[in-house]
Amino acid sequence: xxxxxxxxxxxxxxxxxxxxxxxxELLHDEMTYVPSEWDDHAVEEALLIKEDSNADVTVLxxxxxxxxxxxxxxxxKGADRAIKLQGDFDLSTSNRKRAQAIAHYVKExxxxxxxxxxxxxxxxxxQIPAMVAGLLGMPHASVVTDVxxxxxRVHFHQEYGGGLQAELASQTPVVLGIQAARKPxxxxxxxxxxxxxxxxxxxxxxxxxxxxxxxxxRRFFKPVAAGHAEMIDGDAEEVAERIVSILKERNLVRG
Amino acid sequence: xxxxLVVAEFTExxxxxxxxELLTKARELAQSLGSEVIAVGFGxxxxxxxxxxxxxxxxxxxxxxxxxxxxxxYERTLSQIVSEYHPLLTMVAxxxxxxxxxxxxxxxQHMPVIAYCNGLHxxxxxxxxQCQAFAGxxxxxxxxxxxxxxxxxxxGSFGSSGTSGHPExxxxxxxxxxxxxxxxxxxxxxxxxxxTRADILVSVGRGIxxxxxxxxxxxxxxxxxxxxxxxxxxxxxxxxxxxxxxxKSGQTVKPKLYLALGISGAPEHLQGxxxxxxxxxxxxxxxxxxxxxxxxxxxxxxxxxxxxxxxRLRGE
Amino acid sequence: MQKAKSIELEVAVxxxxxxxxxxxxxxxxxxxxxxxxxxLDQVTSIPGAESLGYCYQCGKCTAVxxxxxxxxxxxxxxxxxxxxxxxxMDSPDxxxxxxxxxxxxxxxxxxxxxxIMPAVREQAVLExxxxxxxxxxxxxxxxxGNPLGEPPRKRTEWVKSAEVPVPVMSQVKAPVDVLWxxxxxPSYHPRGKDASVALARLFNALGVEFGILGxxxxxxxxxxxxxxxxxxxxxxxxxxxxxxxxxxxxxxVVTDPHAFxxxxxxxxxxxxxxxxxxxxxxxxPLIDQMHLTRPLNKKVTFHDPCYLxxxxxxxxxxxDLLKAIPGLDLVxxxxxxxxxxxCGGGGGGMWLDSFTRDYTSQRLSEKRVLEAVEYxxxxxxxxxxxxxxxxxxxxxxxxxxxxxxxxxxxxxxxxSAELI
Ligand SMILES: Cc1cc2nc3c(=O)[nH]c(=O)nc-3n(C[C@H](O)[C@H](O)[C@H](O)COP(=O)(O)OP(=O)(O)OC[C@H]3O[C@@H](n4cnc5c(N)ncnc54)[C@H](O)[C@@H]3O)c2cc1C
Ligand code: SF4
Ligand code: SF4
Numbered sequence: 001x002x003x004x005x006x007x008x009x010x011x012x013x014x015x016x017x018x019x020x021x022x023x024x025e026l027l028h029d030e031m032t033y034v035p036s037e038w039d040d041h042a043v044e045e046a047l048l049i050k051e052d053s054n055a056d057v058t059v060l061x062x063x064x065x066x067x068x069x070x071x072x073x074x075x076x077k078g079a080d081r082a083i084k085l086q087g088d089f090d091l092s093t094s095n096r097k098r099a100q101a102i103a104h105y106v107k108e109x110x111x112x113x114x115x116x117x118x119x120x121x122x123x124x125x126x127q128i129p130a131m132v133a134g135l136l137g138m139p140h141a142s143v144v145t146d147v148x149x150x151x152x153r154v155h156f157h158q159e160y161g162g163g164l165q166a167e168l169a170s171q172t173p174v175v176l177g178i179q180a181a182r183k184p185x186x187x188x189x190x191x192x193x194x195x196x197x198x199x200x201x202x203x204x205x206x207x208x209x210x211x212x213x214x215x216x217x218r219r220f221f222k223p224v225a226a227g228h229a230e231m232i233d234g235d236a237e238e239v240a241e242r243i244v245s246i247l248k249e250r251n252l253v254r255g
Numbered sequence: 256x257x258x259x260l261v262v263a264e265f266t267e268x269x270x271x272x273x274x275x276e277l278l279t280k281a282r283e284l285a286q287s288l289g290s291e292v293i294a295v296g297f298g299x300x301x302x303x304x305x306x307x308x309x310x311x312x313x314x315x316x317x318x319x320x321x322x323x324x325x326x327x328x329y330e331r332t333l334s335q336i337v338s339e340y341h342p343l344l345t346m347v348a349x350x351x352x353x354x355x356x357x358x359x360x361x362x363x364q365h366m367p368v369i370a371y372c373n374g375l376h377x378x379x380x381x382x383x384x385q386c387q388a389f390a391g392x393x394x395x396x397x398x399x400x401x402x403x404x405x406x407x408x409x410x411g412s413f414g415s416s417g418t419s420g421h422p423e424x425x426x427x428x429x430x431x432x433x434x435x436x437x438x439x440x441x442x443x444x445x446x447x448x449x450x451t452r453a454d455i456l457v458s459v460g461r462g463i464x465x466x467x468x469x470x471x472x473x474x475x476x477x478x479x480x481x482x483x484x485x486x487x488x489x490x491x492x493x494x495x496x497x498x499x500x501x502x503k504s505g506q507t508v509k510p511k512l513y514l515a516l517g518i519s520g521a522p523e524h525l526q527g528x529x530x531x532x533x534x535x536x537x538x539x540x541x542x543x544x545x546x547x548x549x550x551x552x553x554x555x556x557x558x559x560x561x562x563x564x565x566x567r568l569r570g571e
Numbered sequence: 572m573q574k575a576k577s578i579e580l581e582v583a584v585x586x587x588x589x590x591x592x593x594x595x596x597x598x599x600x601x602x603x604x605x606x607x608x609x610x611l612d613q614v615t616s617i618p619g620a621e622s623l624g625y626c627y628q629c630g631k632c633t634a635v636x637x638x639x640x641x642x643x644x645x646x647x648x649x650x651x652x653x654x655x656x657x658x659x660m661d662s663p664d665x666x667x668x669x670x671x672x673x674x675x676x677x678x679x680x681x682x683x684x685x686x687i688m689p690a691v692r693e694q695a696v697l698e699x700x701x702x703x704x705x706x707x708x709x710x711x712x713x714x715x716g717n718p719l720g721e722p723p724r725k726r727t728e729w730v731k732s733a734e735v736p737v738p739v740m741s742q743v744k745a746p747v748d749v750l751w752x753x754x755x756x757p758s759y760h761p762r763g764k765d766a767s768v769a770l771a772r773l774f775n776a777l778g779v780e781f782g783i784l785g786x787x788x789x790x791x792x793x794x795x796x797x798x799x800x801x802x803x804x805x806x807x808x809x810x811x812x813x814x815x816x817x818x819x820x821x822x823x824v825v826t827d828p829h830a831f832x833x834x835x836x837x838x839x840x841x842x843x844x845x846x847x848x849x850x851x852x853x854x855x856p857l858i859d860q861m862h863l864t865r866p867l868n869k870k871v872t873f874h875d876p877c878y879l880x881x882x883x884x885x886x887x888x889x890x891d892l893l894k895a896i897p898g899l900d901l902v903x904x905x906x907x908x909x910x911x912x913x914c915g916g917g918g919g920g921m922w923l924d925s926f927t928r929d930y931t932s933q934r935l936s937e938k939r940v941l942e943a944v945e946y947x948x949x950x951x952x953x954x955x956x957x958x959x960x961x962x963x964x965x966x967x968x969x970x971x972x973x974x975x976x977x978x979x980x981x982x983x984x985x986x987s988a989e990l991i
Contacts (some may be wrong), residue, residue, distance in 0.1 A: 003259075005490075011389065012714075013389060013390060013392060013530075014720065014721070014722050015722045015723070015724055016722070016724070017389055017392055017393060023381075024396075032723075034472050034714060038335060047558035051426025057492045092478050094458055095360075096367065100360065101569070104813065116713055118354065119354065120326060121388070121389045121390050122368060122388060122389060123455040124369065124370050124371055124386045124387075124395055124397070124690075125367065125368065125369070125370070126357070126358040126362070126367075126368040126370060127357075127358045127370065130354065130355060130357070130358035130359040130362070131357055131359070131361070131362040131368075132362075133362075134330075134359040134360065134361065134362025134363040135359065135363070136361045136420075136505055137324070137363065139357070140326065140327075140330075140359060140434045141326045141355060141435070142326075142351060143351040143354060144353035155438065156554040158326070159351060160324070160351050160352075161350065161351065163280040164440075164443060165441040166323070166324075166362050166438075166439065166440050167437070167438040167439050167440075168326070168435060168436065168437055169263045169426045169435070169436055169438050170435040171433075171435070172436060174435070177354065184703065185698070186375075186699055187699070187701070187706040187709065187710065189696050189709075189800060189802050190709075190713055190800060190802030190803040190805075190806050191693075191697075191801060191802025192697065193802070194800070194802055194806070197939070206389035207322045209332065213361075213365060213366060213400070213402075214367065215367050215369060215394050215397050215400075216398040216400065217396070217397050217399065218383070218395075218397065218398055219395070219396050220388065220394070220395050220928075221393065221395075221396070222393060222394075223391070223392075223393075223394055228546055228547060228552075229489070229534075229536060229546045229547075229549035229550060229552030230550065230551050230552070231323070231541065231546075231549055231551075231552050231553065231554070232403060232551055232552065232553045233553075234555075235555065235559075236556070236563040237553045237562050237563050238562070239537075239553045239560060240560060240564040240566075240567045241567060243271060243535060243551070243553075243564060244564070244567050245495045245531075245566060246535070246551060246554050247479075247512065250411060250511075250533060251455075251513060252455065252464075252479075252481075252533070253409060253568065259601035280892065461967075488967070488968060491928075491968060493848065497929075500925070502703055502925075503922075503924070504706075504922075504923075504924035504928075505925060521964070522719075522760055522761060522960070523960070523964075524717065542762070
């Protein structure tokens with residue numbers, strides 16, 4: 001069983017997002033990037049599958065200029081190979097274009113199971129696993145947990161909200177968008193990551209991507225922010241009433 | 256001008272609230288564009304459930320096994336419908352189904368997808384979508400291309416008008432696509448709750464005063480559909496199990512709503528919850544640090560607030 | 572296995588009576604053949620952990636180990652359990668030692684937990700056996716340069732509240748006398764920041780020519796090293812040394828005893844050799860220039876940080892400073908100076924709060940706060956950035972809110988000098 005895990009880095013929300021307030025453009029080069037949290041879970045799930053059957057795990061990232069550390073970390077955690085897709089990519093490359101690049105690669109290099117984080121914080125132009133599957137005409141499912149191999153079929157859980165879940169089974173190849181791994185993503189000690197940097201290589205694969213449908217994002221802007229809580233005055237009854245109406249506005253009240 | 260296609264979902268055999276919202280929005284756009292609204296639903300109840308939908312036409316897709324959501328079959332079918340109807344917009348809720356269908360169908364049909372949309376309006380010449388990006392830290396304004404797009408919409412974005420209509424319903428029978436099937440529906444897991452997965456946390460701190468008052472928090476949690484979590488002193492005192500502790504040495508949580516009740520907001524606590532979507536804090540001390548991260552605050556005594564809030568929520 | 576080094580005298584003369592060493596059955600390690608020693612051998616074969624095998628069960632350490640006062644713990648017990656086949660590698664015991672160094676002070680065989688713990692923990696981290704809480708702190712440090720997971724760009728935000736100049740080296744184009752290595756908790760933790768503000772004002776009042784690294788500074792990494800992440804420590808050390816090497820200064824002054832320890836003993840191994848002082852050592856000779864005029868009529872007791880006192884031998888500077896404050900009545904707790912009990916934050920304890928809680932009856936910080944209360948102190952003076960947060964929390968959790976205050980020495984000095 002050959003597993004491919006699609007990973008990418010996203011702006012670190014611990015730091016400020018950097019925005020040109022006039023043009024509404026994101027200043028990618030001034031932001032710090034970290035591996036997408038959901039992709040970390042996809043890597044973990046792949047490694048857990050590898051531990052219970054002898055799968056071979058490849059991690060892949062589109063080379064947007066900052067992915068080496070992320071890939072070496074995946075190797076240090078136990079992935080077998082790491083691949084960097086090279087071409088005309090940088091931090092501002094759209095998810096759609098990344099998906100197209102990955103689809104080209106997978107077409108030439110088939111895998112049985114493709115995992116990736118179900119979403120990322122920056123994918124308003126589409127979630128990568130679903131787009132890769134759509135482009136390749138492969139079956140896929142999102143919001144997936146608990147992936148296990150059963151002969152040549154892949155069993156997994158899909159979550160529907162409100163605690164509802166189903167177990168599904170799929171033929172291969174299949175693309176799954178991982179919501180959470182069975183265990184918290186493991187820690188790779190820095191010594192091990194550094195050792196990987198010395199002892200292993202990232203395979204570089206060149207891909208050319210044709211024109212893809214892109215979104216016209218007119219601007220990004222910050223929602224009105226509060227530095228201090230807006231205080232709700234009144235007695236318990238009045239405060240309760242106000243809270244309920246705030247919750248209603250946000251669809252947080254059942255029924 | 257292509258039609259506006261709305262993928263409907265059903266709860267207990269009726270149109271879901273979110274589907275009603277999408278239809279209301281679709282109707283509004285269709286009116287200003289001079290276009291029509293087509294609802295698309297899957298399963299044996301779709302025909303009945305869409306009979307009074309606020310749409311011009313409806314397509315009810317039936318077939319063996321389609322009452323249960325089948326990612327592969329639904330996606331292939333929707334893709335086929337999109338290629339037949341050439342919709343300007345295809346609107347799907349950002350549910351599990353929407354996450355599957357939205358980007359997948361868009362990619363297969365060479366269309367763009369606009370995800371996490373929470374606003375849609377027409378301006379001079381375009382339809383403009385507003386989307387949530389970076390976990391809500393930024394909003395984006397996106398122009399819907401003239402060639403059309405698939406849009407996944409965050410539930411609760413539009414509100415529904417409650418208007419009903421009389422669409423002409425076409426029933427389309429399909430075979431399920433082999434390759435991916437449902438093995439079984441899983442019962443929700445038992446055992447102590449996992450606070451990291453709860454959408455709503457009713458979190459209590461030392462301000463709860465006495466373990467007997469925990470009952471009030473529990474009742475509130477039940478009324479609001481959430482789970483009780485807490486700060487460390489509550490665990491230290493043995494009033495709640497450690498799995499409920501939020502913070503640096505407990506769990507990190509990102510619920511949709513975090514109600515901080517009698518919690519001062521020490522840095523070790525904030526580390527575990529400051530990224531919640533909405534934080535409402537109740538603390539008799541207005542200058543407590545929790546108020547710096549909370550969106551709303553009140554200085555009402557939590558022992559009064561908890562029952563008042565629970566009662567109101569139950570009354571809804 | 573390396574042979575134990577005997578440190579008893581071969582011949583001793585006591586009150587004129589000659590005592591030959593061969594009477595001492597402890598002179599050579601006893602052959603203990605009745606046990607299967609494979610588990611012990613596994614542990615002692617880890618480079619750095621050899622000395623665990625030297626233990627001859629005298630029990631001196633049990634009498635001084637702070638963890639023993641809240642649990643069932645000491646090097647002797649760890650040795651014994653491992654000898655009986657319960658490997659330290661898989662035992663919760665591995666994470667309870669705060670590397671406070673109290674046992675090493677008394678151990679006749681120099682069983683050295685300060686070497687054993689990081690060595691065995693490093694192995695455990697590699698094998699994925701470390702508690703999740705600790706790993707979060709490691710991950711934060713690797714990613715953000717601080718264990719709190721705070722944004723690196725905000726490392727200098729505290730400077731705004733100082734309201735005095737705090738020059739950042741990358742902007743100061745000239746050499747300075749003092750490079751102040753601020754560290755993480757003093758940069759980010761609200762109470763740590765209070766101490767930083769106080770110290771910045773003291774430096775300004777004294778006319779010290781100083782600068783900080785600002786956002787170029789990362790955690791010194793010493794506690795992460797003791798907690799088993801040597802690779803992370805090395806990465807941080809290399810970074811800090813590179814940054815420091817860009818600038819000219821006469822000496823480093825640190826707020827944090829853990830950083831002090833790193834600069835004294837570890838950074839030189841990586842090419843970072845500079846004269847370094849803890850801020851109390853730097854300030855003590857300047858007492859006369861500090862204008863400590865405002866009296867503080869309080870009973871104050873001082874908690875010796877393990878990494879300033881026992882690890883590095885400095886007991887006087889903090890006390891000299893406290894005594895210089897008019898009105899201040901310094902009382903010593905029973906456990907003070909070399910016998911001081913640990914606050915529980917060292918050796919990774921800062922990031923194992925919840926884990927430790929499961930294996931001990933009380934937090935060490937609570938134990939210590941109760942001791943301060945017992946001695947009638949109004950203020951518990953500290954001088955390690957882990958302590959303010961730990962002790963303030965412990966004051967509350969032991970129900971002593973309002974009775975005992977926790978203050979960094981810098982805060983007390985700044986108060987007396989009317990700078991805060
Ligand atoms: C190493 C370390 C790790 C830690 N890890 C964690 C952690 O993971 N999680 C955690 O939570 N803490 C942690 N702490 C403890 C933390 O420092 C605080 O002590 C703790 O969070 C305080 O909890 P609290 O807010 O419930 O209590 P308090 O700080 O005592 O606050 C109680 C609040 O309730 C208010 N109040 C009282 N009565 C009422 C009433 N009737 N109505 C309304 N408001 C009322 C008061 O005004 C007060 O602000 C840690 C500490 C350390 C040192
Ligand atoms: S270093 Fe301190 S905590 Fe660790 S075993 Fe020795 S005395 Fe106990
Ligand atoms: S003091 Fe040293 S020799 Fe004595 S029991 Fe403790 S570790 Fe062993």
